Amino acid sequence: xxxxxxxxxxxxxxxxxxxxxxxxxQAECDSLLKLIADYRRANSVPKIYRxxxxxxxxxxxxxxxxxxxxxxxxxxxxxxxxxxxxxxxxKQLFPLQDIQVGCxxxxxxKGGTYQWHYDRNAITALLYLNKVDGGxxxxxxxxxxxxxxxxxxRFQSVIDRVQQLSFFxxxxxxxxxxxxxxxxxxxxxxxxxxxxxxxxxEAKDRxxxxxxYDLPNANFVIKDKLNTYLYSSKxxxxxxxxxxxxx
Ligand SMILES: O=C(O)CCC(=O)C(=O)O
Ligand SMILES: [Fe+2]
Numbered sequence: 355x356x357x358x359x360x361x362x363x364x365x366x367x368x369x370x371x372x373x374x375x376x377x378x379x380q381a382e383c384d385s386l387l388k389l390i391a392d393y394r395r396a397n398s399v400p401k402i403y404r405x406x407x408x409x410x411x412x413x414x415x416x417x418x419x420x421x422x423x424x425x426x427x428x429x430x431x432x433x434x435x436x437x438x439x440x441x442x443x444x445k446q447l448f449p450l451q452d453i454q455v456g457c458x459x460x461x462x463x464k465g466g467t468y469q470w471h472y473d474r475n476a477i478t479a480l481l482y483l484n485k486v487d488g489g490x491x492x493x494x495x496x497x498x499x500x501x502x503x504x505x506x507x508r509f510q511s512v513i514d515r516v517q518q519l520s521f522f523x524x525x526x527x528x529x530x531x532x533x534x535x536x537x538x539x540x541x542x543x544x545x546x547x548x549x550x551x552x553x554x555x556e557a558k559d560r561x562x563x564x565x566x567y568d569l570p571n572a573n574f575v576i577k578d579k580l581n582t583y584l585y586s587s588k589x590x591x592x593x594x595x596x597x598x599x600x601x
Contacts, residue, residue, distance in 0.1 A: 355441075359441050359442075362441070362442050363441070363442060363443070363444055366442050366443060366541065369495055369496075370495030370496030370542065370543050370546065370547060371493070371495045371530070371540065371541060371542040371543070371547065372442055372539075372540070372541040372542075373532070373538070373539070373540055373541075374538070374539045375535070375537065375538055376537045376538075377481065377537055377538065377539035378481070378537045378539075379537060380536050380537065382537070383483045383484065383536040383537055385427070386427060386428065386431075386483055386563075387483050387484065387561060389425055389427055389428070390416070390425070390428075390459060390461075390483075390561060393416065393420075393424060393425055394461075397420075399414045399415070399416055399461060400414060400415065400585070400586070400587055401413070401414040401587070402414070402415060402584065402585065402586075402587060403587075404469065404583065404590065406469045408470075408520075409467045409468070409469050409470060409550050409551075409552075410467055410469060411467070411468055411469040411584075412462070412465070412466045412467050412468075413460050413461060413462040413463075413466050413467075413468055413551075414460075414461040414462075414463070415458050415459065415460055415461070415584070415585060416458065416459040416461070417454045417455075417458055417585055418432075418450075418452075418453045418454050418455060418456045418457045418458060419453050419454050421457050421458075421459065422453055422457075425459070428457065428459065428563060429457065431481070431563065431565075432449060432456065432457040432563075432565045433449070435479050435481075435565050436448065436449060436567060438479075438541075439477055439479060439541065439567050442541060443477060445569075446569075447476065447477055447567040447568060447569065448567060448568065448569070448570045449565075449566075449567060450475060450566050450567070450568060450572070451570075451572075452574070452577060452581075454581060454585060455474075455475075455566060455581065455584075456565070456566050457563065457564070457565050457566070458563070458564045459561065459562070459563055459564075460560075460561070460562050460563075460564055461559050461560070461561055462489060462551065462554050462559065462560040462561075463554065463559050463560075464554050464555070464556060464557045464558070465553055465554065466489075466551075466553065466554050466560070467550070467551050467552065467553050467554075468549075468550055468551035469550060470518055470548060470549070470550040471548075471549065471550070471596065472498055472514070472544065472545050472546070472547070472548060472549075472596070473544030473545055473566060474506075474544075474545065474566075474574045474576065474577075474580065474596070475544055475545060475566040475567065475568040475572065475574075476543060476544065476545055476567065476568045476569065476572070477541065477542070477543060477544060477566070477567045477568070478541070478542055478544030478564065478565065478566050478567075479539060479540070479541045479564075479565040479566075479567070480539070480540045480541075480542075480562055480563070480564055480565075481537075481538070481539050481562060481563045481565070482534040482535060482536065482537070482538040482539075482540075482560075482561075482562045483536060483537075483561045483562060483563070484534065484535075484536055484558075484559075484560065484561055485533070485534060485535045485536060486534060486554050486555075486556055486558050486559075486560040487554070487555045487556040488552055488553050488554045488555030488556065489533075489534055489551060489552060489553070489554040489555075489560040490531045490532060490533050490534070490551070490552045491531070491532050491534070491540065491549060491550070491551050491552075492529065492530070492531050492549065492550055492551075492552060493529075493530050493532075493542065493547050493548060493549035493550075494523055494527035494528060494529060494530070494547065494548040494549070495528065495530060495542060495543070495546075495547045496543060496546050496547060497517065497523075497526070497527045497528075497546065497547060497548045498513075498514065498517065498545070498546045498547070498548060499513050499517065500545070500546060501513070505545065506574070506575050506576045506596065506597050506598050507597065507598065508597060508598065510597060511594060511596070511597040514596075517548065518548065523548070527548070531552075534560055534562065544566065575598055576595060576596055576597060576598060579595040580595040580596060582595070583595040
């Protein structure tokens, strides 16, 4: 292992996240932004709005199936990033089996936000392609009290709800706020790190690529409900899609 790799691994293991500025160059960001703009000129991109408190989910998304078949450069990036993630975590992780979810392009317009949540998967890499006013990601690394083998259970949902109360975060969490900038890479343990996106305050879209990795046998029992919630404009009942709720 290279020395820089060991340093990054230690940093990731102690802090629960990893940041690298200029992971890709401005020119590479521009070329990815152009591909995304070309796609958007020819296709409509669904906007997902879920009126949850205190921060709604309000963003448009190009899902992984489209990326795989039509935006090949982004798909290649998802695949090459896998090695970076494995070096950083010292684990053998893989792209998600659920292609729709594995790699996404999030487009957040003025006023848009992303609700407080944990990701379903173990490791998430966020690559920011541009700079906007507002739109900071706010997160609490390695914050979640996670139930072994019961990450999607009703009991886990109770723990998560308590931990998401703002006074709880302020007392027990370490708050990190990161402004998007072109080429910035943020890697986090997505299922342990509580995170949200603050409102974009200028009339320009915030654009980033979200890449998810996990063990090959990772099983997301909440998959169907959560996918409807995150990717379709269908109405959704009140139960939280991140958990299995009986009765
Ligand atoms: O856009 C971001 O900075 C975070 C997005 C996110 O958390 C997600 O898509 O799961
Ligand atoms: Fe997330």
